[in-house]
Amino acid sequence: MKLKALYGGMPAEKLNSLLPQFIAVQGLAFGHPSAENPNGLSLFFMRDGSAVRDLIDSLETMGRENLKRASASGKALVKDIRIGDMQVPGADIARRLSFRVGTNENNMTNYAMYRVGFRSIMIEFEDTHLNLPEPRVAEIALEIRDRFIEFRRKQAAAGASGGPSTPTNPGTAAGKGAIDIRDEADLKAGLRHFGRNDYPAARDSLRQLLQRQPAHAHARFMMAVMAAREKNFGEAWKHIEIARRVSPGNEKIETFIKRLKEVAPR
Secondary structure, X not given: OHHHXXXXXXXXXXXXXXXXXXXXXXXXXXXXXXXXXXXXXXXEEEOOHHHXXXXXXXXXXXXXXXXXXXXHHOOOEEEEEEEEEOOOOOOOEEEEEEEEEEEEOOEEEEEEEEEEEEOOEEEEEEEOOOOOOHHHHHHHHHHHHHHHHXXXXXXXXXXXXXXXXXXXXXXXXXHOOOOOHHHHHHHHHHHHHHHOOOXXXXXXXXXXXXXXXXXXXXXXXXXXXXXXXXXXXXXHHHHHHHHHHHOOOOHHHHHHHHHHHHHOOO
């Protein structure tokens, strides 16, 4: 509901296509107490990188239309609208929208919106009175990205220390190298579709995860369960044996194998 209210200015078709791509949004407003409008910093977790690009493009289009309407209404003077790329090392996409707005030429405020995408994350920085140079904005975006990656690494390390008690443990292959935030997004999408018995959609999400993490025990477990329910027992055995190798001794996996042997012994 909050997202619908926030982006209510978008065409309904575009908004409805974007909403399923959101995983989570976190925002922070900050600034001097005397500031009329605070600066804003938001972190968008999207389904994938293409959803980030689509979101940024849609927000730019909506912003451009809103500025046109504000200028045409006569209630505000809008000048120096600039929309274009900005340089952020390592970013998949980085865009800036800036303009000046006020009631008259002697009462104008500089305004800038920066949006930077790293894979399936979009960082949005709203500058209403700091007037930061682009290199500083790039530094802020990179620092946020690095802090988030470090947070995820600590989260993963804390989870790994507890041992493989459930199929959610992705196994040794998933514990090596940099954490890919798409993995959790695909797993959550797979679980959501699985819970609704929408197996084709669940498989689509889990296959994307398994392309990056072939030894992801939880994904393999769910693929095995869906295959068994559809009586595709050969496929079920293939997935559950991989899950068992990755997470040996896992109670849920062993229980599933016991039941699978009863209906489709090897």
